[in-house]
Amino acid sequence: MSARSHTRRDPAETGSVEVQLPWWAVALPALAFAALLLLILNPADAHAASSEPIVPQLLEHIRETVLRLMP
Numbered sequence: 001m002s003a004r005s006h007t008r009r010d011p012a013e014t015g016s017v018e019v020q021l022p023w024w025a026v027a028l029p030a031l032a033f034a035a036l037l038l039l040i041l042n043p044a045d046a047h048a049a050s051s052e053p054i055v056p057q058l059l060e061h062i063r064e065t066v067l068r069l070m071p
Helices: 023-041 054-069
Strands: none
């Protein structure tokens, strides 16, 4: 007993695929792009970090925390 093979009726429709995206799949990248574009257009709002190196500040903070925790 042989099984029937399924054939396509219209070979012109072989390449069409329908994809539906949720609203946030388009909105979130568009929002991120707009935010980055605004940062590029107005660089005066971008403030540089302090000129002090972060490592000594971090070590000082750790030292103060350890001293507070010791009896």
